Structures are given as C-alpha cells and as structure tokens.
Amino acid sequence: MxxxxxxxxxxxxxxxxxxxxxxxxxxxxxxxxxxxxxxxxxxxxxxxxxxxxxxxxxxxxxxxxxxxxxxxxxxxxxxxxxxxxxxxxxxxxxxxxAPPVGAGNEGKPKPRRSPMPEHLRREEHHHEPANTDCPNPECGPMTRIGEDVSERLDIVPAEFFVHRHIDGK
Missing domain, CATH: 1.10.287 (Helix Hairpins)
Structure with a gap:
C-alpha cells in the first residue's frame, strides 16, 4: 500500500x-x-x-x-x-x-521627527521656479498655490541654526 x-x-x-x-x-x-x-x-x-x-x-x-x-x-x-x-x-x-511570517514592512508607519526648536536662528533659502509663464498662450501667468518647507540642522562652531528651504509650487 x-x-x-x-x-x-x-x-x-x-x-x-x-x-x-x-x-x-x-x-x-x-x-x-x-x-x-x-x-x-x-x-x-x-x-x-x-x-x-x-x-x-x-x-x-x-x-x-x-x-x-x-x-x-x-x-x-x-x-x-x-x-x-x-x-x-x-x-x-x-x-x-506557527508558520513563519513574511519579513515585509507592510503597514509599518514611517517615523516622525519632532520639529526643530524655535529658539534656533533660521536662514531661509527661497527656490522659485525660473519661469512662471504658462506655455499655453491662452492661460495667464501662473499663480503661487503654496509651498513646501524642509528644515535641516546645521552648525557653525558654537552656533546652531536652521536652513529653511521653501519650494514654490
């Protein structure tokens, strides 16, 4: 058998x-x-x-x-x-x-960083588009609808400050 x-x-x-x-x-x-x-x-x-x-x-x-x-x-x-x-x-x-569980990162939330301390000096760097004219002649000039701000901690000897990069949209 x-x-x-x-x-x-x-x-x-x-x-x-x-x-x-x-x-x-x-x-x-x-x-x-x-x-x-x-x-x-x-x-x-x-x-x-x-x-x-x-x-x-x-x-x-x-x-x-x-x-x-x-x-x-x-x-x-x-x-x-x-x-x-x-x-x-x-x-x-x-x-x-129990069967082994997959090693994927599905559903895992991204870590959130706390904001930079307010007492630090900020240096702002504005990055604007080179051309705000619409390529279509029937449109008018483009208007600003918002901005993305990212901060990076930097140090000058004995001084902390924050670079602010503001990207126009």
Missing part, C-alpha cells in the same frame, strides 16, 4: 472498499496523533509564557511585593539566564507551531 501523502485521486478510484477503509483508519490515526501533538505544544507554550510573565513580575513588580535582600540576590543571579532561556524556548515552540 502507498504512503498517504503520495496518493492521488487516480489512485483512490481503483481501490477496493477494504483498502479505502484501511486508508481512512490510517488518516484517523494520523489526525489523532497530530491533535495530541498540538495540544502538547499549546500546553508547553502556555506554561513557558506563564513562567516568563512570573519572572517579569518578580523582576519589575511593585515595591510592596519586594523580596528580602537575600531572596533578591539569589533571584537576580539566575533571573537573566532563566528569562533568556524561557524566551528562547517560547520562540522555538512558537516557531514550530
């Missing part, structure tokens, strides 16, 4: 009913085995997650929950190692249980 994974639809069409029953029995046995493995892995992930949460609570908990000096010393000796070990086990268990 063939392996379950190598069977095709054509192979199943010519099989007698007793062979189909045997295949169904094998599939049920395999499903039960996979189900028990999944339950074991889920329980292991839950246990490791709980242990990691407890370690973090002990490490970063409120002062009223603080341990005595001797307890804390004993705990801190192994806390970092235990936490790293639990995190590695958790990552390994999650990696085995």
């Amino acid at each position: 063939q392996d379950l994974q190598s069977l095709t639809e054509e192979d199943l069409k010519g099989l007698p009913s007793d062979a189909i029953a045997a295949l169904a029995q094998q599939m049920l046995q395999r499903l039960r085995c996979q189900d028990s493995e999944l339950r074991f892995k889920d329980a292991k992930i839950e246990k490791i997650t709980f242990q990691l949460a407890r370690l973090k609570a002990w490490k970063f908990g409120a002062k009223t929950e603080a341990m005595s000096t001797e307890q804390r010393r004993l705990f801190e000796e192994t806390c970092v190692e235990d936490e790293a070990s639990l995190q590695a086990q958790l990552d390994q268990a999650r990696g085995a249980a």
